[in-house]
Amino acid sequence: MSPVVESFVAHFGEMGSRWGINRTVGQVYALLLVSESPLNAEDIGDALGISRSNVSISLKELEAWQLVKLTRKPGDRREYYGTLGSVWDIFKAVAAERRRREVEPTLTMLRQALLDPSAAESERYALARMREMYELAELANNWFDELQRLSPESMLQLMSLGSKVQKLLVLKDRTVAALTGTDG
Amino acid sequence: MSPVVESFVAHFGEMGSRWGINRTVGQVYALLLVSESPLNAEDIGDALGISRSNVSISLKELEAWQLVKLTRKPGDRREYYGTLGSVWDIFKAVAAERRRREVEPTLTMLRQALLDPSAAESERYALARMREMYELAELANNWFDELQRLSPESMLQLMSLGSKVQKLLVLKDRTVAALTGTDG
DNA sequence: GCTAGAATTCAAGGTTTTCTGAAAACTGAA
DNA sequence: TTCAGTTTTCAGAAAACCTTGAATTCTAGC
Numbered sequence: 001m002s003p004v005v006e007s008f009v010a011h012f013g014e015m016g017s018r019w020g021i022n023r024t025v026g027q028v029y030a031l032l033l034v035s036e037s038p039l040n041a042e043d044i045g046d047a048l049g050i051s052r053s054n055v056s057i058s059l060k061e062l063e064a065w066q067l068v069k070l071t072r073k074p075g076d077r078r079e080y081y082g083t084l085g086s087v088w089d090i091f092k093a094v095a096a097e098r099r100r101r102e103v104e105p106t107l108t109m110l111r112q113a114l115l116d117p118s119a120a121e122s123e124r125y126a127l128a129r130m131r132e133m134y135e136l137a138e139l140a141n142n143w144f145d146e147l148q149r150l151s152p153e154s155m156l157q158l159m160s161l162g163s164k165v166q167k168l169l170v171l172k173d174r175t176v177a178a179l180t181g182t183d184g
Numbered sequence: 185m186s187p188v189v190e191s192f193v194a195h196f197g198e199m200g201s202r203w204g205i206n207r208t209v210g211q212v213y214a215l216l217l218v219s220e221s222p223l224n225a226e227d228i229g230d231a232l233g234i235s236r237s238n239v240s241i242s243l244k245e246l247e248a249w250q251l252v253k254l255t256r257k258p259g260d261r262r263e264y265y266g267t268l269g270s271v272w273d274i275f276k277a278v279a280a281e282r283r284r285r286e287v288e289p290t291l292t293m294l295r296q297a298l299l300d301p302s303a304a305e306s307e308r309y310a311l312a313r314m315r316e317m318y319e320l321a322e323l324a325n326n327w328f329d330e331l332q333r334l335s336p337e338s339m340l341q342l343m344s345l346g347s348k349v350q351k352l353l354v355l356k357d358r359t360v361a362a363l364t365g366t367d368g
Numbered sequence: 369g370c371t372a373g374a375a376t377t378c379a380a381g382g383t384t385t386t387c388t389g390a391a392a393a394c395t396g397a398a
Numbered sequence: 399t400t401c402a403g404t405t406t407t408c409a410g411a412a413a414a415c416c417t418t419g420a421a422t423t424c425t426a427g428c
Contacts, residue, residue, distance in 0.1 A: 002307050004297050008314060011293045017384095018286050020202055022416065033317075034310035041375075051418050056376055077374060077426055087320045102202050109195045113188050123186050126218035130192060133217075136271045139343050146346035154350050159323050161353075162330035166338050168352050169345075201414095206386065225405075235388050240406060261396060261404060369428105376423070386413070393406070398399100 001047060005034050009048070020101070021061065024050055028058045029067060029083070038071050038080035065097045088152045095144060103141055110134040185231060189218050193232070204282070205245065208234055212242040213251060213267070222255050222264035249281045272336050279328060287325055294318040 001009065009030040016026030027048050032039060039047075045055045059081060062068045067090065071080045084090050110130055113119075119127055147155065158165065185193065193214040200210030211232050216223060223231075229239045243265060246252045251274065255264045268274050294314055303311055331339065342349065 002304060002310070004300060004303055004307050004314075005310050007293070008297060008310070011290065015286070015290060018204055020204065024416080034313050036309040052374095053376075053378095053419075054417055057417090060376085072426095075427090077372090079375080087316045091320060091324070102199070106195065106199060109191065113192060116188055119188055120186060123188055125220040126186070126189050126192070129218050130188075132271045136275060139340070140275070143343040143346060149347045150350055154353055156323070157353050158349060159327040162327060163333045165342060165349075166334055168356055169338055169341050172352055208386080236404095237389075237406075237408090238387055241387085244406085261402095263405080371428090372426100374423105374425080377421085379418100379420100381416105381418080383414105383416070385415080386411105388409100388411080390409100391407085393404100395401100395404080398401095 001031075005031075008034060020098075021065075022058075024048070024054055025058045025061050028055065029062055032062075032068060032081055032083045035082070038082035040078040040080050042078070044081075066093050086152075088155075092148055095148070099141065099144060103137065107134065107137055107141065110137070185215075189215075192218060204285070205249075206242075208232070208238055209242045209245045212239065213246055216246075216252060216265055216267045219266070222266035224262040224264050226262070228265075250277050270336075272339075276332055279332070283325060283328060287321060291318065291321055291325065294321070 009027050012026040012030035013023040014026075016023045019026065021029075027050075028044055031044060031047055041052060041055045041059065044050075044059075045052050048055075059068065062081075063070075068081045068083060071082060072078075073080060084093060110133065114127065114131055114134060150158070161168070193211050196210040196214035197207045198210075200207045203210065205213075211234075212228055215228060215231055225236060225239045225243065228243075229236050232239075243252065246265075247254075252265045252267060255266060256262075257264060268277060294317065298311065298315055298318060334342070345352070
């Protein structure tokens with residue numbers, strides 16, 4: 001590995017725990033990201049100095065995240081791993097999996113708690129707080145879902161707009177008001 | 185603790201590691217979230233069955249996230265902890281801290297790697313991949329920054345719009361084109 | 369269907385992270 | 399300034415997590 005690649009891989013390893021994956025999974029993914037052609041498990045283990053079984057476990061984890069794709073070479077029985085095509089696809093895959101792991105269980109828990117008929121009067125404040133949280137989380141969750149439907153171009157445009165989107169929203173309100181005759 | 189609060193606290197504890205905080209920090213925060221009035225360290229330790237020193241460490245961590253605020257009661261030397269006012273404020277604080285911990289170190293690393301003059305020809309592919317990643321991360325990062333400037337109302341409106349925002353973007357393009365006379 | 373090579377599983381050992389109680393440091397009120 | 403009550407620190411114990419090699423299962427190509 002060249003020095004630049006080495007520091008990239010090391011960084012992904014160190015950041016792993018902050019990102020909710022472990023060191024090795026981070027390193028394996030970093031290596032695949034910057035490799036021009038797919039690698040097999042032995043290549044990966046050799047490059048990172050880790051055991052064959054650890055490579056296997058890490059690749060399984062990356063498959064769960066849907067961050068790697070498997071290819072085969074004719075006349076070669078080993079499996080070769082590569083990453084998704086564009087960084088945009090990667091971004092979407094990470095967002096989807098994080099939502100599944102980090103947000104959805106909480107939404108489910110909150111939904112159940114809020115529907116619980118045994119809730120007592122003394123819990124009034126706690127339930128109100130939980131409801132607020134549920135509502136914002138659900139809104140944000142659905143919003144991310146919708147954003148993923150946008151084309152990369154639209155997404156780029158929206159992001160470049162930044163907070164100027166506010167002007168556009170005001171404009172929209174005026175237009176709607178004028179068209180429906182419901183203004184002031 | 186009532187059963188509903190207990191399951192809420194337990195859930196935050198279990199999700200802690202997925203969210204990049206530890207079990208105890210998650211539980212302490214959950215408890216503060218649903219408590220109508222601020223709690224002192226002893227209250228927290230008793231409610232959660234953890235040591236006084238562990239409470240102290242967890243509160244320090246929550247302070248680093250800027251998720252708790254400290255109050256005092258007249259004639260009481262103990263410190264009382266409560267949470268931020270609205271879920272929107274909480275959301276913003278979490279986003280800011282996560283960006284600081286999870287995104288910024290990577291942007292810094294990529295920036296340095298991309299500027300490194302010792303980059304060799306053999307690293308061409310790796311550097312291209314890293315540049316792509318850097319560009320999307322920077323764009324998304326700045327976008328979040330801008331979004332935080334929006335009022336809660338605008339944010340709500342934008343989120344409710346969902347992918348229909350695309351129509352608004354098309355409308356804007358047409359208007360700009362018409363005004364500047366640069367259309368087809 | 370065999371089989372050699374490849375992938376996976378798993379128990380044991382190693383490492384990192386978290387938690388605790390005891391001790392030290394701090395602080396508000398007298 | 400003193401001091402009792404409070405918070406913080408820290409070394410060691412406990413828990414959680416990760417890694418490994420050996421054994422097992424799987425499978426592509428014959």
